[in-house]
Each structure stands twice: as structure tokens, then as C-alpha cells.
Amino acid sequence: MAQTRGVECYKIGPGFVSRCFPRGFEHDTWSRLDFDSTQWASRAWTFQEATLSTLMILFAQSGRYFSCGAGLVWEYGGVLEEPLNSSVHGIVQDTSAADMYRNWNLKIATQFLGRQATYLADSLLALSGTAQIFATALDDEYVAGLWKGDLLAGLFWKMKDSLRSYFAELLQSLDDPWIRPSWSWVGRPAGRSAVGKVRGFGPGRCNLYPARSSAVLRMQYDTLKAQTVPSGMTSMIRVYPLALGWYHLPDDDDDCDGKRLSDTGNSYLEQPGDNKVAFSYHLDFFPNPDVNDPHQSWKQDLTLVLLGSINYESSESEDDLGETPCGLIIHQAKRNSCEYCRVGTFGPSTSEASSGTVFDLDMDFCYNWESRSPKVI
Structure with missing residues (x-):
């Protein structure tokens, strides 16, 4: 100039x-x-x-x-x-609440994350002005990157890359008071100075925003309370401890013996009569092989938390594709603690049943789970 x-x-x-x-x-x-x-x-x-x-x-x-x-x-x-970043004024103008929630997840969260911050604690502040405009348009309460009016969908974020190489490192990072709450994508770093990058939303291996169908989520809890001060999310919900054993469900081209889990895939619970109940999962870390723990014993300390059910309505078919449970995978924040951290999500299985003994996880099975009120920090 x-x-x-x-x-x-x-x-x-x-x-x-x-x-x-x-x-x-x-x-x-x-x-x-x-x-x-x-x-x-x-x-x-x-x-x-x-x-x-x-x-x-x-x-x-x-x-x-x-x-x-x-x-x-x-x-x-x-x-x-395409614009480098979506203008928040255009996103909220003459738009329904459902579309605004969707745009927040697809156009705000996915574009913000992955950026560098000198102090990771500044991540929430660097997003606060954008969130304030959404809060006014939605008349909703903003909670650490999520919205109370769309809390169920917002909890099913998944990162582009594995956040930590080892399970123990993920738990250790969550002890940092600035990396909280564990149920929010804002508090998940990618390295020392970068905010973790969201690649999509959906339970397990499934997506909430597929191109040719719409996902309908239904709550499977009476109330779900989320607050940032003090950090925590509580509800009376159904849980299933995985101490009874769960196994990887190999795909047709998978050489895995079924005992070792990856960061994402299909898995199953063993039931009486040699029956297997299948579901998909997505972990917030990559479970690298450990010579000191070849059987991945940590997986028995995880718990499935039923939050909702998902049903896909395809635009190419009028058939009901079925209602399937979905929720979070949690682990105790510390030994002998009543507080838990989110370490993944689970949802519908994406693998074709290979035999008559493999069945998809259904709501009737989940209704028999134990009722608890865990605090996810």
C-alpha cells in the first residue's frame, strides 16, 4: 500500500x-x-x-x-x-435453533480447534465472543464449548488424531486443572500449545451429520446437569462396567485375534449361550502395545454410560433403521474416587454380523443395566 x-x-x-x-x-x-x-x-x-x-x-x-x-x-x-472461516452473523441469521446447533458443531468447533494458544487456559476466552452471539440467538446457556439445549449431541465429539499415545498419559493430562472438563472438546490439547482438533461428531464410529440421512437422538435419562464451576456433569443414568470383559470384533480384512483393542472399531460383550452383543467405540487415545500389559488390562476398568439412543432416517429408504443405544465411555479420575473422566464414546455397530451368535446392542439389553449417578469431571 x-x-x-x-x-x-x-x-x-x-x-x-x-x-x-x-x-x-x-x-x-x-x-x-x-x-x-x-x-x-x-x-x-x-x-x-x-x-x-x-x-x-x-x-x-x-x-x-x-x-x-x-x-x-x-x-x-x-x-x-469457500470463506476461510464462517461468519457468525450469517450462521445465526434467519436460522432455526436446530441448524444453529448443527452449524456450531460443524462450522465453529471444527474450524477453531487445532489452533495455537500461548496458554491453553485462554482457549475458552478466545471463543467467548462468538459464543455470546450464539447464546443470544439461541437463548441458551453455553457450557465450555457445548450448549445445554444440545448437550446430548455436543458430548459426542471425536478428535482428528489420537490425543495421547497411552491410556495412562491421557489420565495424567486430565489431572491438569486447566484441561477440564473432560467431557468438553475445548479442554483437550494436541501437544503443549495447540487445542485439539475436532474431526466430527457422533457416538462410536457413527456420524451425527451424514450426507444422505438424518440422525435422530433421543435422551435416555431424566435429567443431565452440566456446569463448569465446579466442573462436572451428573445424572442418574444406566451404566455397564466392562470388567466382565469386552473384545474387539475383527473386520473381514482384520488380522486381529479379537483380544486387542484399537482406538476405534467394533467390539462386543460376551453373554450366556455364546452370544455376542456388538457395538462400535471411539477412544480419546491410541492404545499402543505395551509389553508390560499385553492384554490391555485397563480396558476392564472402563464403564459404558447410557446417554441416549440414535436412529438414522435414510432419505433413500422409508425403512426404520432401528433405535440403538449410545453414550460415553468413562474411567475413574483417580483411584478410590467417585469422579470420572470421559475417555471415549460408544454407539451402533458398523460391522455386519458374521454369524447368528452376534447381535447388535439394543435398548432392551441396556434397560437392565445398573442405575448410578457418576460425576464426570
């Missing part, structure tokens, strides 16, 4: 392309190649500069860009691209 003499204003001079960028994939655009690796697009505190602004002029090495709620326009090509 060049400053005009004698006048307190600035004029934008002619732009130029300083270097060329190879376009390796169809989804690559000039703006993505220019901005994705910049500090402005990777810092937590700059996120709200994009989401709270209705109009922006962005300067990059490949030229200048004009950004608004409709998209991003490059000064040379004039081709409309």
Missing part, C-alpha cells in the same frame, strides 16, 4: 503474484495455499477476527482477497471460494 502525501488515508496499489503455487488437489485454492500455513489462520486469538467480521480485505502473497458471508473472491480470478 502507498500513503498519499498530505492526506491521512491509504490507497491500495496494483497487486501482483509473487510466486506460483502448485495445485495438487481439486479442493486446493489460491486462498487455501496462501493462508492455511500462516500464523493468522493458526492462532486461537485471531479466530474471532474472522468469525465476528462481516467484511474483510485480506492481503496475501498471491494477491488480495475480499471476504464476506457469501464467500471469498480473489482480486484476479474473481472466482468465488
Whole structure:
């Protein structure tokens, strides 16, 4: 930019392309190649500069860009691209509450996470301005990245990468007072200074927002209380301790013997009569092989917590695809403690039954589970 003499204003001079960028994939655009690796697009505190602004002029090495709620326009090509970040004003305007909750999960959470923060404790503050606009539009209470009016769906976040290599390291990290609550994606770091990156929402291996069908969630509890001060989530809910044993359900191309769990997959509970009750799971860590614990004994200390049921209504078929239980996987925060941490989720099985002895987990089976009131911190 060049400053005009004698006048307190600035004029934008002619732009130029300083270097060329190879376009390796169809989804690559000039703006993505220019901005994705910049500090402005990777810092937590700059996120709200994009989401709270209705109009922006962005300067990059490949030229200048004009950004608004409709998209991003490059000064040379004039081709409309997807905006770098969704404008919160466009998301909440003339939109139903259900769509706003969905947009928060898909367009706010997934774009914010993965950003760098000098202090991870600042993560909530760096999102507070965006959350305030949503709170006004929704008339709802915001709780550490989630919404009380959409708490069931919000609890089923899943990270893009395994958060910790070992189960013990995950539990140790959750002792940090700043990495709380464990049921919120905001408190899960990816390294020392980066916020963990959400890749989607859904229990176990299932997705809440599939392209060709809609997921209907139903609560399976009377009340679910969530608060951040003091941190905790409590409810009288049904639980199933996994101390009785659960096993990996190998896929057709899986060489696993069925005894070792991965970070995501299908599993089953053994029942009398050699019957197997199958469900899918997604863990918040990657259970690397441990020579000191080859049988992964920690898995017997986990507990399934029934929170809801999920039913997919396909747009290609009028058939009812069935109602299947879903919920959290928790573990004691400390030995001899009545407090628990979220370490994963479970949901419908995504594996075809290979024999008559394998059945999908159903609601009738869950209604026989023990009722408890655990506090998930």
C-alpha cells in the first residue's frame, strides 16, 4: 500500500503474484495455499477476527482477497471460494435453533480447534465472543464449548488424531486443572500449545451429520446437569462396567485375534449361550502395545454410560433403521474416587454380523443395566 502525501488515508496499489503455487488437489485454492500455513489462520486469538467480521480485505502473497458471508473472491480470478472461516452473523441469521446447533458443531468447533494458544487456559476466552452471539440467538446457556439445549449431541465429539499415545498419559493430562472438563472438546490439547482438533461428531464410529440421512437422538435419562464451576456433569443414568470383559470384533480384512483393542472399531460383550452383543467405540487415545500389559488390562476398568439412543432416517429408504443405544465411555479420575473422566464414546455397530451368535446392542439389553449417578469431571 502507498500513503498519499498530505492526506491521512491509504490507497491500495496494483497487486501482483509473487510466486506460483502448485495445485495438487481439486479442493486446493489460491486462498487455501496462501493462508492455511500462516500464523493468522493458526492462532486461537485471531479466530474471532474472522468469525465476528462481516467484511474483510485480506492481503496475501498471491494477491488480495475480499471476504464476506457469501464467500471469498480473489482480486484476479474473481472466482468465488469457500470463506476461510464462517461468519457468525450469517450462521445465526434467519436460522432455526436446530441448524444453529448443527452449524456450531460443524462450522465453529471444527474450524477453531487445532489452533495455537500461548496458554491453553485462554482457549475458552478466545471463543467467548462468538459464543455470546450464539447464546443470544439461541437463548441458551453455553457450557465450555457445548450448549445445554444440545448437550446430548455436543458430548459426542471425536478428535482428528489420537490425543495421547497411552491410556495412562491421557489420565495424567486430565489431572491438569486447566484441561477440564473432560467431557468438553475445548479442554483437550494436541501437544503443549495447540487445542485439539475436532474431526466430527457422533457416538462410536457413527456420524451425527451424514450426507444422505438424518440422525435422530433421543435422551435416555431424566435429567443431565452440566456446569463448569465446579466442573462436572451428573445424572442418574444406566451404566455397564466392562470388567466382565469386552473384545474387539475383527473386520473381514482384520488380522486381529479379537483380544486387542484399537482406538476405534467394533467390539462386543460376551453373554450366556455364546452370544455376542456388538457395538462400535471411539477412544480419546491410541492404545499402543505395551509389553508390560499385553492384554490391555485397563480396558476392564472402563464403564459404558447410557446417554441416549440414535436412529438414522435414510432419505433413500422409508425403512426404520432401528433405535440403538449410545453414550460415553468413562474411567475413574483417580483411584478410590467417585469422579470420572470421559475417555471415549460408544454407539451402533458398523460391522455386519458374521454369524447368528452376534447381535447388535439394543435398548432392551441396556434397560437392565445398573442405575448410578457418576460425576464426570
